[in-house]
Amino acid sequence: AQSVAQPEDQVNVAEGNPLTVKCTYSVSGNPYLFWYVQYPNRGLQFLLKYITGDNLVKGSYGFEAEFNKSQTSFHLKKPSALVSDSALYFCAVRDQAGTALIFGKGTTLSVSS
Amino acid sequence: KAGVTQTPRYLIKTRGQQVTLSCSPISGHRSVSWYQQTPGQGLQFLFEYFSETQRNKGNFPGRFSGRQFSNSRSEMNVSTLELGDSALYLCASSLVGQGVDEQYFGPGTRLTVT
Secondary structure (H helix, E strand, O other): OOEEEOOOOEEEEEOOOOEEEOOEEEOOOOOOEEEEEEOOOOOEEEEEEOOOOOOEEEOHHHOEEEEEOOOOEEEEEEOOOOHHHOEEEEEEEEOOOOOOEEEOOOEEEEEEO | OOOOEEEOOEEEEOOOOOEEEEEEOOOOOOEEEEEEEEOOOEEEEEEEEEOOEEEEEOOOOOOEEEEEOOOOOEEEEEOOOOHHHOEEEEEEEEOOOOOOOOOEEOOOEEEEEO
8 A cells, every 4th residue: 555654743954954854655556756835724735746757856945855766765855944934744645546645644844043 | 827715714513413615626627636634643535536526535434425516616525523523624626636646735624513
């Protein structure tokens, strides 16, 4: 069965420092992977998705993700964090039926000024 | 292009009642999915509709149902509400809802069952 894991409940970084939010996956077949962000009292916003063959994916708001097949990881990164990046981040994978998204438990990112 | 809209945004119901939530997808999107978000269980998939047909269903009791209309708008219904149904219900739309096709989410409907 498809699954994703986000090993960290919370990540704290200082503004201007690089950030990484971790995600590992378990899939059978092609890994259709996504990152979403959720701000308080809002729906989820799409950040980026894995495209087969691109190990470094660029997305919205300066975020990028590194796909590593051998480590079954899809970590979200940003070179320089902003206070406004503070939010809840979700990694997701397509289910085996191919239509639903299975989400990780989420990682709260806190960027301090 | 307008985003995904959900109505109502907030709802308070009593245990045993039923509720209907509405979702209007992005124009041109034919796939609509519903998710339940709670602090304890996180984001869980309810069901997905494409061209008025339910293609996929999550692991929820039969009290949860949905439908999609010919204009791709979707509704979900919860009958005989229980306290545990209190959650944020999110609707998402996408062009075809498969593969690398990303989903776009609405703001959600916050349902409180008392």
